[in-house]
Amino acid sequence: xxxxxxxxxxxxxxxxxxxxxxxxxxxxxxxxxxxxxxxxxxxxxxxxxxxxxxxxxxxxxxxxxxxxxxxxxxxxxxxxxxxxxxxxxxxxxxxxxxxxxxxxxxxxxxxxxxxxxxxxxxxxxxxxxxxxxxxxxxxxxxxxxxxxxxxxxxxxxxxxxxxxxxxxxxxxxxxxxxxxxxxxxxxxxxxxxxxxxxxxxxxxxxxxxxxxxxxxxxxxxxxxxxxxxxxxxxxxxxxxxxxxxxxxxxxxxxxxxxxxxxxxx
Numbered sequence: 001x002x003x004x005x006x007x008x009x010x011x012x013x014x015x016x017x018x019x020x021x022x023x024x025x026x027x028x029x030x031x032x033x034x035x036x037x038x039x040x041x042x043x044x045x046x047x048x049x050x051x052x053x054x055x056x057x058x059x060x061x062x063x064x065x066x067x068x069x070x071x072x073x074x075x076x077x078x079x080x081x082x083x084x085x086x087x088x089x090x091x092x093x094x095x096x097x098x099x100x101x102x103x104x105x106x107x108x109x110x111x112x113x114x115x116x117x118x119x120x121x122x123x124x125x126x127x128x129x130x131x132x133x134x135x136x137x138x139x140x141x142x143x144x145x146x147x148x149x150x151x152x153x154x155x156x157x158x159x160x161x162x163x164x165x166x167x168x169x170x171x172x173x174x175x176x177x178x179x180x181x182x183x184x185x186x187x188x189x190x191x192x193x194x195x196x197x198x199x200x201x202x203x204x205x206x207x208x209x210x211x212x213x214x215x216x217x218x219x220x221x222x223x224x225x226x227x228x229x230x231x232x233x234x235x236x237x238x239x240x241x242x243x244x245x246x247x248x249x250x251x252x253x254x255x256x257x258x259x260x261x262x263x264x265x
Contacts, residue, residue: 112157115127115128115130115131120154122152122154122156123155123156125153128144129141135206135256135259136256137255137257138202139199139202140254140255143182144182166179167179170247173242176242179255183254183255189237189238190232196220197217200253206257220253228241228244
């Protein structure tokens with residue numbers, strides 16, 4: 001069954017049956033889904049580069065290998081994204097916002113190639129620091145390289161893809177769990193005032209660099225705890241973060257200057 005045919009189905013019950021059949025399919029040649037054949041001819045050099053990166057297809061390979069449970073798929077928000085691809089007239093702008101579309105895949109991998117300044121196929125900490133607006137803090141980047149799988153101190157595309165998926169979907173429970181693990185400086189399952197201060201000091205430093213008066217950590221700490229309202233008034237757990245409904249704002253304040261600035265203004 002072709003993936004495009006699968007998405008043409010309108011019934012979620014039928015889709016579940018199709019996914020079961022889809023999961024039994026043998027792995028596609030070179031681990032690359034058929035949608036790569038739809039990439040424009042002018043993008044051929046990039047398409048060839050993508051074929052060299054099997055990890056590029058990690059999200060798709062979950063479906064190809066039957067590694068993602070059908071009930072998990074039906075319960076996840078990405079099912080709507082899958083169904084959206086049924087629309088053959090979907091604009092390029094909307095396709096780029098859809099994690100499973102070819103334009104989105106090209107966008108993400110194109111960013112990875114642009115970050116890779118020495119063209120060795122891996123990202124160093126300094127190269128990753130240019131991600132997005134370039135304002136992810138040094139303590140956060142340090143922790144990313146401490147907690148995530150790296151090779152000789154550099155990050156491969158699969159690890160980068162996991163990080164981007166979390167950063168672009170910060171309100172999702174799985175993304176918050178991923179980022180919380182990075183923020184959990186003591187590996188104790190909670191964030192306390194010491195940990196929050198450790199990360200927020202870098203935000204204060206960036207404020208100074210931009211000529212702004214640094215915000216008092218005590219004030220920010222009080223706001224963060226008021227935002228989350230944890231069961232223990234001295235610590236914040238992942239469960240607290242998920243329950244408060246503002247986990248994306250919470251982590252953005254701690255890891256990215258532009259995230260903090262957007263909250264302040």
